[in-house]
Amino acid sequence: MDFLNALVALSNFVLVPAIAYGSQLALGALGVTLIYGILRFSNFAHGDTMAFGAMITVLVTWWMQSIGISFGPLPTALLALPFGILGTMLLVLFTDRVVYKFYREQKAKPVILVIVSMGVMFIMNGLVRFVIGPGDQRFADGERFIISARDFKQMTGLREGLAIKTTQGITVVVAVICVVALFWFLNRTRTGKSMRAYSDNEDLALLSGINPERVVMYTWLIVAALAATAGVLYGLDKSFKPFVYFQLLLPIFASAIVGGLGNPLGAIAGGFVIAFSEVTITYAWKKVAKYMLPESLEPSGLAQLLSTDYKFAVSFVILLIVLLFKPTGLFKGKAV
C-alpha cells in the first residue's frame, strides 16, 4: 500500500506534469530544430510564432463558443486548431517572402539571420499583444480532468490522489501523432526526402534537381503547423498569455541543443530531458520517502536537492555539460 502511495505521489507531482511539459517542449524544439537543420539558422521568433498560432486558435475558439459549437468533452480549441495552423502558415510564409528570402538570396551568414529572426520575434510579439492584449486569456472548455485527484482517492482508497488533466492527455496524444506524422513525412515521402537531402548537402541537392524554394516553403509550413499545435497545447494546459511564450523560448532552445540541433529525434529527447530535470531535481522527496522508508529513516527536512529557485539553472547546467562534452548534442546533430 505504501509503495503504491509513493508511486502515485511521484506520478502526480513528477511524472505526469513532466511528461506533459516535455511533450510541449518537444513539439516546440522540433520546429526549432527543423529550421536549424534545413534553413540553417536559429529561429528566435519561434516562441512568438507559437503565440501567434495560439492566438488565432483562441479567437476562433471564442467565435465557435459564441455560436454554440463544441467538441463534447474535448476542448473546442482542438476544432479551432486547423484555423490556427492555417493562420500561422500564412504568417510565416509572409515573413519568409518579405524578410528571410532577401537574406537567403544574398547568402547571408547564419548569425545575420539569427539577428533578423530576433527582429521578427519582436514584431510578432508586438502583433500578438496588439491583437489580443498582454493579459491572460481563457479558452479551455470541456471536461477538465480525465481523472481528478479526489475521484482517484475514492476509487482506489489510497491516501494520495492522482490527477490527470484532459489537456495533459491531449498534449501527449497529439504530440505522439505529430511526431509519427513528421517522421513518416521526412522518411517516406518524396518531399520529405528532398528536405533531408537539402539539409544534408545543399549543393548536391540543387544539382540533383531539388527546387530549393519548394523545400523552404514546405519547411515553413511544417514548422508553422508544429508551432501552432505546440502553442495551443501549451495554452490549453496552462493559460494563454503572450509573454509566457517569449519565456518559453529558452527551455525550447535548451531542448533542441541538448538533443542535437537539426536532429528531430534529438529534439524530442531533449524536450523530455529538460522537463524531467526541471521537475525532478527540484522535487522535495519527503512525501515519497515517508512512504518508502521505515519510520526511523524518515527525513526530517524536505529532502530537496535544490530549491525550486534553481530550476532554470538546472536545465542550463545540463545544456553546458552537453555542449562541453558532446558539442553535437545527445543525438548527433550539427555543432552550434
Place this chain on the structure above:
Amino acid sequence: MKKLLTATAATALMATTAMAGGHAKEVKLGIIFGFTGPIESLTPPMAAAAELAMKEATDSGLLLDAAKVTPIRADSTCIDSGAATAAAERLITSDGVNGIVGGDCSGVTGAILSNVALPNGMVMISPSATSPALSTAEDNGLFFRTAPSDARQGVVMTEVLMEQGVKEVALTYTNNDYGKGLADSFQSAFEAAGGTVTISAAHEDGKADYSAEVGALAAAGGEKLVIAGYVDQGGSGVMRAALDSGAFDSFHFPDGMYGAKLEENFGSEIDGSTGQLPGTDSPGAGTMVEMGEAAGFDGTSSFVGESYDAAALIMLAMQAANSSAPGDYAGKVMDVANAPGEKIYPGELAKALQILKDGGEVDYVGATAVELIGPGESAGNYRQYEIKDGKITTVKFR
C-alpha cells in the same frame, strides 16, 4: 559707503524682525512630495489634501490663537535622495517650517529623516512610506507615518490564520522585493505565534510551468497554501497547478492576490480560502472623497486620506502642546492620534481644535482610521475576506 551699507543692512534686519513679529501667529508646514518623478501623478491630490487640512485649521481660527497655516511645497523627486535632502534643508533653514508632511517614497524619506530632520530636530509625518526599514530607523521620536509598514501585513495575516486555527502552512512568494519582504515578515510573525511554515519557495512571474514549485510545496504539505504573489501573474499559475494536482484546495491571499480574477477564474473551486487587503469601513474615507470633490481633487487616489491625516495630526499635536516648536509637540502626536478622547473625522478639525483648547482629549480617526502603534506608524486597516460559493465575501475589518 561702509556706513551706508551697515545702515541698510541694519534697517533691512529690523524690517524683517518687524515683519516676523507681525506674523508671530503664522505656522509654516512643509509638504515634501515627489512632484516630479515616478509618482508625480499621485502627489498633486496628496498635497491638495494636506493643504485642505491646513486651510480648514486656518479658517477655524482656533489653532494656537488664530494662527495662519501656510503650506510650502518642496520636491522630493521620490528617487533622488540628494535632491530630496537639499529640498528639505531649504524648507527648514530658509523657509523656517514648523513641521514636515512627507516624504513620500521610502528611500527619500529615510534620507530626509537621517540627514535633515534628525539634526534639526524637525517632526516629519509621512503619508506613504511603507518600507519596514523605517520602523527601526533612528528617529528620536520625530518620525511618524500614517501608512502601515509592509511588515504589518505579515502580522495581520498571522492573526487571520491563527483565528481560523491554521497552524501549518506552505508559503510561496513572487521573487521580488514585495513578495520576499512580505514572505519574510509573515514567516517570522507566524512562527513567533507558534505556527509552522513547512516550506518557503519562490516562484517567478510569467513563467512557463509551475509543476516543479507545486511538487515541492505539496511534498512539504500544510493546511493552507499562502501565496504572496500577484493574481494576474505567477500567483494564479501556482494556484491553478496546485488545484489541478490536488496538492492544496485551500489558500490564503495577501493583497497582491486580490482581484476579480479570483472569482472569474477559480470561483467555487477555492471555497474556504481567505485573504486580506488594506481597506477600511471607517466613515472618514467617504467624507474624504466628498471633501476632495468639493475642493477639486480626487479623494479616492492613493494616499490622499493619509496625507490629510498627516497634516491634521501635526496641527492637532501643536494645539495639544500649545506650541508650534517641533520639540514641544512631537510627544503629543501619539496622544491625539489614539484613544482616549472624542473621535475626530475629516472636516471636524475645528471641533478637535476647540476640544484641545479647552483641555480635552481627542482620538483622531481621520480619513484612514489612524491608529498609531509601536514606533509611530499606522496600524493599518485590513479587510478580511473569504471565498464563499465562488464569491469574495467580506468577513470583517481589522
